[in-house]
Amino acid sequence: MKIRIEWTYTTPRGAETFFRSDEMPVAQALLMAEDIQKTGRVKHLDFIDQYDSSWMMKELKSYLKSIETEPHNVRVFFDGGFDIQTKMSGMGCVIYYEQNGKFYRLRSNAPSEHLISNNEAEYAALNMCLQELDILGVHHIPVTFIGDSQVVINQLSGEWSVIEPSLSGWADRIEAKMKKLGIDPTYELIPRKENTEADRLATQALNGIEILANSELL
Known part of the structure; x- marks a missing residue:
């Protein structure tokens, strides 16, 4: 807040x-x-x-x-990748947050066979992040979402209109989920070279390596 x-x-x-x-x-x-x-x-x-x-x-x-006892000061990095040859997608998510005076990082990824473009993979990655936030118990607080996708960041922030039907469904789903969780989102666009953690997770998912880890940062 x-x-x-x-x-x-x-x-x-x-x-x-x-x-x-x-x-x-x-x-x-x-x-x-x-x-x-x-x-x-x-x-x-x-x-x-x-x-x-x-x-x-x-x-x-x-x-x-x-x-103090709930996750707060939450920053979410997301990235999605699409392999046009295999038609497979990979989604990466990194969540930084504070809880009980300590700092944590959650890393998660997942593959998908049902997406049709890189933009859709980016939306799916952000949607996966919301699922992780729900599991963490992140409700009714501001959250910053950070990614290198101009399409996702600009569309969800209202800078661009969502024209493609395949993307409008994802945008509606994400906005409904945020409303349900009570999340007040802020969107930040960064260069791809500054989104290496989420990008690496998405690539690992494409290569069949799935990761789910939550650790304290010392």
């Missing part, structure tokens, strides 16, 4: 002005707000989330405490 701070500042002579911050993670917003309050010149201070709902400082502290 992202929070912005809105506050009224009062000078020693009683003049007032209004300030609004950029959106930031909850923990950062709380630190900033506590520092702002130390000036002793704050008349009103409010926390507003991305849905324009207002929060009290006590409520945000309780929220932070409640998510």
